[in-house]
Amino acid sequence: MKGYVYYSKAESVRNHAFIDDLIIESEKIGIELQLLVEDEKPNSDADFILFRDRNPERATTFELKGFRVFNRAEVNRIANDKLRTFELATLLGVPAVPTRRIRSIEEINSYPCVLKTVDGHGGNEVFLCTSTADAKLFFTKFHDRKLIVQPFIESGARDIRVFMIGNDVVGAVKRTGHGTFKSNYTLGGSVEKYILSSWQEKDAQTISQAIKSDYVGIDFLLLPDGRWLLNEIEDPVGARSLYVTYELSVAEKLMGYIKVKISRE
Template identity: 80%
Template sequence: MKGYVYYSEKESVRNKAFIDDLTNESRKLGIELNLLVEDEQPDSDADFILFRDRNSERAALYDAAGFRLFNRAEVNRIANDKLRTFELATLLGVPVVPTRKIRSIDEINTYPCVLKTVDGHGGNEVFLCTSALDAASFFNDFHDRKLIVQPFIESGARDVRVFMIGKEVIGAVKRTGNGSFKSNYTLGGSVEKYILSSWQEKDAMTIAKAIKSDYVGIDFLLLPDGRWMLNEIEDPVGARSFYDTCDVAIAGKLIGYIKEKISGE
């Protein structure tokens, strides 16, 4: 069996340790796994492509060419569009942060609110606005992007990222922000292992089943009253926080899942 793991050039350097893990685990299962970067083309006889980029158009090209993608292009498209994520969760009956598209600050009814680019990730294009002046600054910085607005939800800068492989919950981590309302680990937040309740597992599994994902992270805000609300779906999902808190070899689980899926098709 032969496959590829696709990254942008920049992310291939940043994720070298994970790529090495994937390669080693593939070798154990008799799989030849090669790195595919930017405009490099896979061999036509490849059994699969593990797609680790936020480029649904490129993923769609591989889909159309007949390659088996993990995740497929439609998962990438939904996960990297926060408005589509909100619409999906609403249809599924999963609690979700209210989200709407916005074109001008005149459409903001109350402050504080949270403004985001529709396709941003890592918390870098998210801004808490307490006034029209704050909002105007955000609009100025991202005037050429699609934007959404959400109410500010008090969560104590805490959220939970659930890691899913297929329909199985592999584990979860609780992230807490450090001096910010953002909880992202890469922005300096702290992480700890989190044990999901049965109803929380059900919410995560409902989403993964609906989008037919192979490997995603699903982020929920933790509310003070014990409830939670879906915030984002991450594809590709980074596993640094998982490696630091959980004892599951996620690269091995993922490669084993891919082999099982390919062998059964």
């Protein structure tokens, strides 16, 4: 069995350790896995492409050429559009952070609020605005982007990231921000292992089943009263927080899953 793992050039450097792990675990189970970067062309005899980029158009191109892509282009499209993610949750009946498209400051009903680019990731294009002046700065910086607004919801800067391979929960972590309302581990937040309740696992599986995902992270804000609200779906999802809280190889589980899927299709 042959396959590729696709990354942008910059992300291939940043994620070299995970790429190495994927290649090693693939070899153990008889998969020849190669790195595919930027505009490199895959050989037509490859059985699959593990797609690790935020680029649904490129994923679609691979699909149109007949490759089995993990995750599908449609998963990439939904996960990298926060408004589509909210609309999906609404259709599924999964509680989510209220989200709407915004085109001008006048459309903001109250402060504080959270402004985001619809396709940002890693917490870098997320701003807490407490006044019109804050909102003006955000609109000036991202004037050429599609923007959304959400109410500020007090969560103690805590959220839960659930890692899903297929419809199975691989693990979950609680992330807590320090000195900011953002909980992202890569922005300096702390992380710890988290055990899901049965209803939390059901919410995560409802989403993964609906979008037919292969490997995603699903982020929920954890509220003080114990409830949670879907915030984002991450594709591609980074596994750094999972590696430091669990004694498992995400690469081993992911490549094993892919081998089974390809064998059955």
